Amino acid sequence: MTTTPAIQVAGLTKAYGDHEVLRGVDFDVARGSIFALLGSNGAGKTTAVRILATLLPADGGTALVDGADVGAEASRVRESISLTGQFAAVDEILTGRENLVLVAQLRHQADPRGIATDLLARFSLTDAGDRRVATYSGGMRRRLDIAMSLIGDPSVIFLDEPTTGLDPQARLEVWRAVKELAAAGTTVLLTTQHLDEAEHLADRIAILHDGRIVVNGTLAELKALLPPATVEYVEKQPTLEEIFLAVVGDETAATTGPAPTATNS
Numbered sequence: 001m002t003t004t005p006a007i008q009v010a011g012l013t014k015a016y017g018d019h020e021v022l023r024g025v026d027f028d029v030a031r032g033s034i035f036a037l038l039g040s041n042g043a044g045k046t047t048a049v050r051i052l053a054t055l056l057p058a059d060g061g062t063a064l065v066d067g068a069d070v071g072a073e074a075s076r077v078r079e080s081i082s083l084t085g086q087f088a089a090v091d092e093i094l095t096g097r098e099n100l101v102l103v104a105q106l107r108h109q110a111d112p113r114g115i116a117t118d119l120l121a122r123f124s125l126t127d128a129g130d131r132r133v134a135t136y137s138g139g140m141r142r143r144l145d146i147a148m149s150l151i152g153d154p155s156v157i158f159l160d161e162p163t164t165g166l167d168p169q170a171r172l173e174v175w176r177a178v179k180e181l182a183a184a185g186t187t188v189l190l191t192t193q194h195l196d197e198a199e200h201l202a203d204r205i206a207i208l209h210d211g212r213i214v215v216n217g218t219l220a221e222l223k224a225l226l227p228p229a230t231v232e233y234v235e236k237q238p239t240l241e242e243i244f245l246a247v248v249g250d251e252t253a254a255t256t257g258p259a260p261t262a263t264n265s
Contacts, residue, residue, distance in 0.1 A: 003031075004031075004067065005028040005029055005030055005031065006029050006030065006031040006032075006033075006065070006066060006155065006156050006187035007027075007028065007029035007035070007052065007063075007064070007065055007156065007187070007189060008028050008029075008062075008063070008064040009025055009026060009027050009028070009048075009052070009061070009062070009063045009064075010026050010061055010062050010063075011024050011025075011026060011060060011061035011062065012024070012025040012026070012048065012051065012058055012060070012061035012062075012063055013025075013058065013059045013060040013061050014044070014047055014051065014056070014058055014059050015059055020211050021044045021047045021211060022044050022047060022048060022051075022058075022211050023210070023211030023212050024061065024211075024212060025044070025048060025061070025208070025211070025212060025213055026213060027206050027213055027216055029187060029189055029204075030187075030203070030204075031155075031185075031187050032182060032185045032186070032187055033182060033187060033188070033203040033204065034178065034179070034182045034188045034190060034201050034202050034203050035187075035188070035189050035190065035202060035203065035204050035205075035206070036190045036191075036192060036197070036198035036201065036202035036204070036205045036206070037049075037189065037190065037191045037192075037206055037208055038191075038192060038193075038195070038198050038205055038206065038207045038208065039191075039193070039207060039208035039209060040193060040209075041193065043208045043209060043210075043211075044208055044211055045160070045161075045191040045208055046160055046161075046191065048191075048208070049083070049158050049160050049189065049191055051063060051070060052065055052070055052077075052081075052158065052189070053070075053077075053081060053083045053158055054070050054074040054077050054078055055083075057071060058070070058071065065077045065080060065081060065156055066080035066081075066155050066156055068080065080154060080155050080156055081154050081155075081156045081157065081158065082149035082150065082152070082154040082156075082157045082158070083149070083157075083158045083160070084145055084146055084149045084157065084158065084159050084160065084162060085160050089145055089148075090133050090141055090144055090145055090148070091133065092132065092133045092134040093132065093133075093134070094132065094133060095129065095130050095131055095132055095133065096120060096125055096128055096129045096130075096131065096133055096136070096140075096144050097113075097116045097117075097120060097129040097130055099133060099144060099148060100112075100115065100116035100119055100120065100144075100147060100148060100151070101113055101115075101116045103148045103151050104116060104151050107151055107152045109151060109152065115151060116129075117129075119147040119148075119150065119151070120147070122147065122180075123143045123144065123146070123147045123177055124143070125140065125143060125144060125147070128140060137170060138165065138166045138167065138170045139166055139167075139169065139170025139171075139173040139174060140170075140173075142162060142163070142166065142170065142173075142174050143173060143174065143177050146159070146162070146174070146177055146178075146181075150181075150186075154186070155185075155186065155187060156186070156187045156188075156189070157181065157186055157187070157188055157189075158189050158191075159178065159188060159189070159190045159191070160191050161191055161192055161193065162174055162178070162190065162192075163175075163192070163194065163197060168241050168245060169245060169248060171197070172245075175197070175200060175201055178190065178201055179201060182203075190202065199219060202219070203218065204216065204217060204218055205217065205218070205219060205222060
């Protein structure tokens with residue numbers, strides 16, 4: 001197995017007129033890891049992903065995905081990647097199975113129905129597979145969307161704010177699916193505005209601000225940038241998310257674990 005990073009970005013720049021969106025972005029993503037690109041609205045996260053997915057040309061710098069240059073070898077890059085945007089790109093008129101079969105046929109896969117059956121099972125959608133997607137919850141649609149993006153076995157998947165608009169329980173369902181992707185060897189680049197999402201999922205976190213990566217490291221390395229925490233004994237109150245999940249029931253807790261709670265400051 002090669003140790004070359006799955007994604008290598010150096011000096012990436014992009015401007016729209018006089019507005020510089022990316023001003024020399026640098027980062028690497030290890031194979032089989034989850035890398036979170038964190039930033040506020042307008043920070044340039046989606047622009048960076050669109051460049052890496054060959055949907056947008058960079059003005060300068062270099063970017064390699066699975067060893068191929070995104071500008072000079074776009075067709076090779078597209079063979080290695082999949083992109084899931086902020087909103088689920090599924091056909092509501094079709095069933096979950098029909099969506100998967102259709103994409104498998106469009107990608108000229110040998111056994112579309114077999115692929116659909118396997119992905120429905122992998123993403124816990126077997127029981128809903130023959131229902132129209134219009135009846136699915138937000139979390140189910142997003143899981144189906146991610147399943148569709150895996151057809152063809154891409155080595156790298158880009159998830160651009162995958163939990164936008166989802167309720168707390170649906171977010172946990174998506175988190176479980178993303179962690180399972182990385183555990184199976186898929187490299188995941190995740191963009192998000194949610195700090196807890198990056199904290200829960202990512203092996204490494206980069207913060208994009210004002211067009212540049214201002215910090216890049218593991219969660220432990222990022223925490224070490226601040227003064228050590230002082231231990232205080234406080235009465236622990238449940239978070240609103242914990243209350244919500246306790247009331248409605250959390251089917252994913254066994255696989256994702258409880259949401260982290262702070263006990264020091």
